[in-house]
Amino acid sequence: MRKKTEQGPGKARDTVLSEPAWRTACVYAFCTPAGAGLGLLVGPLADWLVTLPWAPMQGPAELAASVPSPWLLAAGALAGLALSIVAHFEQLTIRLSDDRVVLTRKGRERAFAHADIASAFRDGKHLVLLGHGGGELVRVECGLDFARVADAFTSCGHVWADADPYKNEFRRWVPDLPDLPNGANAVLRARAEPLKEKGPDADDVQELRDELARLGVVVRDEKRRQYVRTLPTTK
Incomplete structure (x- = not known):
């Protein structure tokens, strides 16, 4: 479902995407x-x-x-x-305007300013927002029609990419992979087992993803295997 609402004194128009x-x-x-x-x-x-x-x-x-x-x-x-x-x-609701993106899922609301978002794209069943430094602001499971999502993002002035612009920088993680920030291998080892048992959207798997982001590591899950890239400032 897509609808528009007017907000605030200036009546900035929001686009809301949710399950019909x-x-x-x-x-x-x-x-x-x-x-x-x-x-x-x-x-x-x-x-x-x-x-x-x-x-x-x-x-x-x-x-x-x-x-x-x-x-x-x-x-x-x-x-x-x-x-x-x-x-x-667990359904995702997306609220967009020309100055922000608000994602609501599992009762948790996360807001991102337009100025902080470099681009958005689809990765499998996930919606990903990238920051200007190359890090992921958020990666969230999305059951909405991605054609409608892409149209809503571009209509509100946000950049929508056809694919992850950093896709070729990922490498498959193996234990003690070199050139990662201190502590990253330990977090990836701790994340491997719950990822295999529960999948990438389990709460503890997501928490460890956030911990890796704080270390400067972006992780991408494919067939319950971990692929990683490091941000330029942390190499």
């Missing part, structure tokens, strides 16, 4: 009944498992088999509703 209401409604409409249906399946499945002496988790299966079907239905529906709420909470 119909798509969010579809998530709720699908997940809640789907959860209810799965809840109803728990009872017959549990009844079947308790007849198999060799099957694992006999205790939990017996407990589930003793729960009345209406309770399983309600529990499944609540689980589906909770999943819908989480999916809604």
Whole structure:
């Protein structure tokens, strides 16, 4: 969804990009009944498992088999509703004007002044904002239509790049990679395991990305492998 609002005494026009209401409604409409249906399946499945002496988790299966079907239905529906709420909470909203970009996701709002943004671009499923020194101001998962995102950025006077202008400077990280700032290899080692297990958008993986940025290292994840480049002042 794209809409424009007027803000402040000068009535600077903001462009707001968010998931269409119909798509969010579809998530709720699908997940809640789907959860209810799965809840109803728990009872017959549990009844079947308790007849198999060799099957694992006999205790939990017996407990589930003793729960009345209406309770399983309600529990499944609540689980589906909770999943819908989480999916809604993780959606990205972008607010743009000619002097700023504001990103809101997971209840966290991050604002960036136009003067601080050198360019924006798409990297896979992520929106990336670059600063003038070559560092990443932010890298955030974006489920919005990137054609609309690019059009909104350029319409508001921000530079939109077709690709990462520093793409050819990345090299794959291996333990004790030379020529990195002090402490960077330790952070990359600590980041490798949660990246492999949870993916690049996990909170602890993102926190370690921010720590690398403070050290002057930009990290790019590809197939859960880490690729790095250093900022010119930290080489």
